[in-house]
Amino acid sequence: MKKTLILFLGCISLITLTRAQGIDRSSFIKDSLDVYINRALTNWRIPGVAVCIVKDDKVVLMKGYGVKExxxxxxxxxxxxxxxGSNTKAFTATALAMLQEEKKLSLDDNVTKYLPGFKLENKAAGEQAIIRDLLxxxxxxKTFQGDFTFYNTDLTRQQIIEKLGHIKAAYPFRSRWGYTNAAFLTAGEIIPRVSGKSWEAYLKDNIFAPLGMTNTLALTADMPKSFNRTVPxxxxxDRLTAIPYAQxxxxAPAGSIxxxxxxxxxxxxxxxxLGKVGTKQVIPMGxxxxxxxxxxxxxxxRHLNGETNYELYGLGWFLQDYSGHRLIMHDGGVNGYVSSVTLDPQDHLGIIILTNTDQNAFYEALRWEIIDAYLKKPYFNxxxxxLSFFKASIAREQKINKTLRDSVALNLPTAMPVVNYTGKYYNELYGNMVITQGENNDLEARFEHHTKMFVRLQPLGGNRFYATFSDPVFGKTVFPFTFQGGKITSVKIKVADFVEADPYEFKKIN
Structure with a gap:
């Protein structure tokens, strides 16, 4: 009770302070930000946050809040x-742009010049694609198309690039923007072809070390070995829970840093x-x-404050107009983490926000609060x-899942004996899935390339099963089976939209 009251009173004083200042909000960062962040950690149920604000070549704030686990x-x-997460992409794009400055490649070179085996399902697109297209x-x-196959799997980089060539693109080549993680992987694999170093070694030698980023890790395999690390x-x-690190x-070039x-x-x-550290040009300005x-x-x-602005994409960066200021930014999200990096070159302002739960939008809210403070815009909270939008979304999801759990509890009969659903299934892009019978009438699905994950399938009646992934990032959903000639022929697999929006059809092969 005391803690809640203190946070509430702190918030009241924060609002009163900013209103009293009118448009002069220069003291928000110094006097009120700690209260704002600590209150949010409680309200959002965030274990830990780290924040850094850079202004006019000085670190205004660099601080950790909360706990690692x-x-x-x-x-x-x-x-x-x-x-x-995807804040990795700016490093990958910068590395390739550095190699362009060294005349070792051109961003307008065909991908096949360096990766002769690169193909797309649209043959002409694969032949015409340039490095810039990948970045x-x-x-x-479509955004995230193919990511269920590629995300947190045991596939090698080469296998992912090969499988990318089998995906039928949703739109004509270069006609629509669609966020493609496997494209960034492909771009990253060009680096060793021209530099003689792996993607991770090139970043370490040419970006991390020269900038003094001595603790930064390029690969997720190294994260559990680090002493000073958060847990996702x-x-x-509805219970905040520690989960395993994504692999x-x-x-890697799309999101492993x-x-x-x-x-x-x-x-x-x-x-x-523009690439300088002191008087030294570490990253070429070009x-x-x-x-x-x-x-x-x-x-x-359309921002919450009523502004409507454009959003473009550069190479590894989103470009956005906001109140007449050009922002360069990117967010990152992987299992158990969301983060943001924002640059406002016009005001020589940089903002970094890191969090160790993927169930929050506070990282985004805080970014706008800080930007508004420096642009002397009214306090918005x-x-x-x-948080209001987030809670409403969670409530809708919980209602859907309760309805499905209630249906499971009715023990409705399946269209065919449960044993008939077992067997081996195949998807041309993904590969194999095996369904076995578990306890009672439950089934269990296991996927060839997600070796540590399984899906519990509970009958909903007829040909539908309530699917709960053991890896919570993939969510809870419904798997519908199809029949032909009295036999089960296929099942549609759907994962959380955070991973991929469209379902996969797995055909029964035995």
Missing amino acids: LGLANKVDENTLFMI CHRLGF HTLID LDGI SSSVNDMSKWVMAQLN AIQATREPQDVVGSI YSDAY
Whole structure:
């Protein structure tokens, strides 16, 4: 009760302070941000957050809040590692732009010049695709198309690139923007062909080490070995729970880096100074500028404060207009983590926010609160606004799952004996899945390339089963089976939209 009251009174004083200041919100960062963040940790149920603000070549704030793992007293500090997910993409794009500056490649070179085996289902598109296409998501795929096959699997990088060539693109080549993680992997695999170093070694030698990012890890396999690291968390049946680290090294150039706000501050400082660290040009200015050139239209965004702005994509960066300021930004999300990196070059402002639960939008709310403070815009309290949307979404999801659990409890008969659903299934892109009979009338599905994951299938009656993935990131859903001639012929597999939006049809082969 006391703690809640203190946070509530702190919030009241924060709002009163900013209103009294009118448009002068310069003291929000110094006087009120700690209260704002600590209140949000409680309201959002976030174990730990790390925040860094860089302004005019100085670190204004660099601080950890909360704990590395729920239930333990290990506090987050400025050197604590978080997975940064797709904020990795800017590093990959910058590395390739650096190689362009060294005349070792051109971003307009055909992909097949360096990866002769690269193919797309659209043969002409595969032959015409250039490195730039890979780095700005314009191959014609839907956002996240194919990611169930590629995300957190045991597939090698080469296997993922080969499988990418079997996906039928949803749109004509270069006609639509669609976020494609496997394209960034493909781009990253060009680096060893021209530099003689693996993607991870090139980043370490040419970006991490020169910038002094001594604690940053390129590969997810190294995260559990680190001493000062967070643990990922998610909500399982409305309980915040620690979960295993995602294994993303097969698709590393798209999202495998782990870093701290201290290390990331050095990356952001270099970005704001067009590649310079002091008087030394660590990253060529031309490489920085190349990643910020608009390549494709993402769409328009309506902000909570009422503004409607454009959103473009450069190379590894989103480009957005906000109140007459050009923002360069990216978010990152993997199992148990979401983060954001934002650059406002016009105001020489950089913001880094790292969190160790994937069930929050506070990282986004905080970004806008900080930007608004520096742009002297009125206080909005984005955290509460985002939290309201988040709670409503969770409530809808819980209602759907309760309805499905209630249906399971009715013990409705299946269309055929449960044993008939067992057997081996195959999807042309993914590969094999095996369904076996578990306890009672439950089934269990296991996937060839997700060796540590299984799916519990509970009858809903007829040909439908309630599916619960053992890896909570993949969600809970319904698997419908199809019949022909009195036999089961296939099943549609659907995972959480966070992974991939469209279902996969697995055909029964025995």
